[in-house]
Amino acid sequence: MDDNAIASSDINDFVWKAMNFVYLYQPEIPDLANDRFSTTDEYSDYLDDFSSPEELFESLRFQPIDARFSRIYSNYFDLQNQQQGLSLSSGIEFNFYLVPGSNTDVFGAITLVxxxxxxxxxxxxxxQIFRAVNNVPLTVNDVDDLSDPIYQDSFTLNFADYDNNGTPESADDTITLNGESASLNKEAYTENPVHLAQVIDLPDATVGYLMYNAFNSSFNNELNAAFSEFSTAGVTELVIDLRYNGGGAIQTAAYLGSMITGQFTDQVFSRTFYNDNLQNLNQDFVFTNSIEDGGSINSLNLSKVYVLTTNRRTASASELLINSLKAYIDVVVIGENTVGKTQASRTVYDSPGLFTTENINPSHTYALQPLVANSTNVNDQLVPSTGLIPDIEITETPSTFRTLGDINEPLLSAAIGDILTGDRPLGRSFENLTLIKANQSLSKEQIMYIDN
Structure with missing residues (x-):
């Protein structure tokens, strides 16, 4: 088949050829077979059947395994900004729940500021609980409609009070607007993923607590600085809070693993395996004692770590960290079953090298972020597609969204209890509420990527 781009569908041509060459599941997609087209005209007719590059891309994803992870971007500058932690943001993340006793009414709870x-x-x-946006009560239709005001650049949250009426059951709970509100505007925002790093002094233990929200390579030095503080304080126990961390750069995960430990330098942290076309890119990521262009790593040399998780947020590189460390040290997972994403992606440009920004086709700004590799630990173990099962199962709910880092916050409290007494509670869920959707900001998509 002629490799010349077909002028009538230049972008579609890029999408198909890129997916044919780099996609992890290329052998599973009949339309990506190397012998799929016998003539250029047949190939051209195929591309012309799709009304947009997005439609073509969606048709080439391997369902259901890759129902949500591979992405296409019409403007690769948005993707680059996302990977550096820059987005338009009002600064909140939230969950949506059904109002008790209703199948249609919805309320929101702020999970992170x-x-x-x-x-x-x-x-x-x-x-904080909100029941309406722009004075309009929320319904299930609003949650799924990206044109709803809450997804726009400006909106007003109308807050409410949650009353459990003194009973453990949620059926009689009520949510009542309280007249308070806040108007928010999204602004350009760069998130430092090191959200909170603090030292908690306990009897017979000095605990480091790190709320870490993305494996962002632009903030490797900030992450390392947090571990310098932990080392100086003499931290003997560590809690890593990844409950809202959807992933990021594999190399940064290897750095974090090296900061937690320190005794495994040059040993394999994780391995990535590409498709048959890209076997030369298979790579071992190793524990290290230094950050590239960033100096020496501050390591705690721990043999045990606690990791806090949630079901719809803890994904990808977060799961990689848990899976890779478990091959070497004791990892106690507290929270919920994780998402179950073992694959890594890379940014693919319409350039001769595909993975490079050199000589990009100037006629468009499309780029792909497809799954290109599987990632295992040193023992070749994948993260199960069903996710990682917690050792201490706790489901957080609106009544338990306490201040992060508060020793009485349920997930952190469970870690501290295990540290002090070894007493592991049975699974706990507070209100029996139906979670409709866990909001993910642009910077919180579930990705694990290999830096180009």
Missing amino acids: LNNSVADNLGLERG
Whole structure:
């Protein structure tokens, strides 16, 4: 088949050829077979059947395994900004739940307020409940409609009070608007993923607590600085909070693993395996004692670590960290079953090298972020597609969204209890509420990528 781009569908031509060459599941997709087309005209007719590059790309994803992870971007500058932690953001993340006793009415609960963001400067707090947006009560249709005001650049949250009426059952719980509101505008925001690093002094233990929200290579030095503080304070136990961390760069995960440990330098942290076309790119990521262009790593030399997780947020590189460390040290997982994403992606440009930004086709700004490799630990073990099962199962709910780092916050409290007494509680869930959707900001998509 002629390799010349077909002028009538230049972008579609890029999409198909890129997926044919780099996609991890290329052998599973009949339309990506090397012998799929016998003539250029047949290939051209095939591409012309799709109304957009997005439609073609969606048709080439391997379902259901890759129902949500591979992505196409019409403007690769947006993708590059995302990978550096830059986005338009109001500074809040939230979950949506069904109002008790209703199949259609919805309320939201703020799960995270980003530091120095619009929401933070307005004084919004984790755990606040809102029942309406722009004075319109929320329904299930709003949650799934990206044109709804809450997904726009400006909106007003109308807050409510949650009353459990003094009973453990949720059926009689009520949610009542309280007249308070906050108007938010999304602004350009760069998130430092080191959300909170603190030292907790306990009897017979000095605990380091790190709330880490993305494996962002632009903030490797900030991550390392947090571990310098832990080392100086004499931290003997460590809690890594990844409950809202959707992943990021594999190399940064290897750095974090090296900071937690330190005794495994040059041993394999994780391995990546590409498709048959890219076997030369298979790579071992190793534990290391230094960050490239960043100096020596501050290591704690621990043989045990606690990791906090949630079901719809803890994914990809977060799971990689847990899976890779488990081959070497004791990893106690507290929270919920993780997402179950073992594959890594790379950015693919319409350039001769595909993975490079040199000589990119100037006629468009499309780029792909497809799954290109599987990632295992040193024992060739994948993260199960069903996710990683917690050792201590706790489901956080609106009434338990306490201040992060508070020793009484349920997930951190469970870690501290295990540290002090070894007493592991049975699974705990507080209100029996139906979680409709866990919001993910642009910077919180579930990705694990290999830096190009």
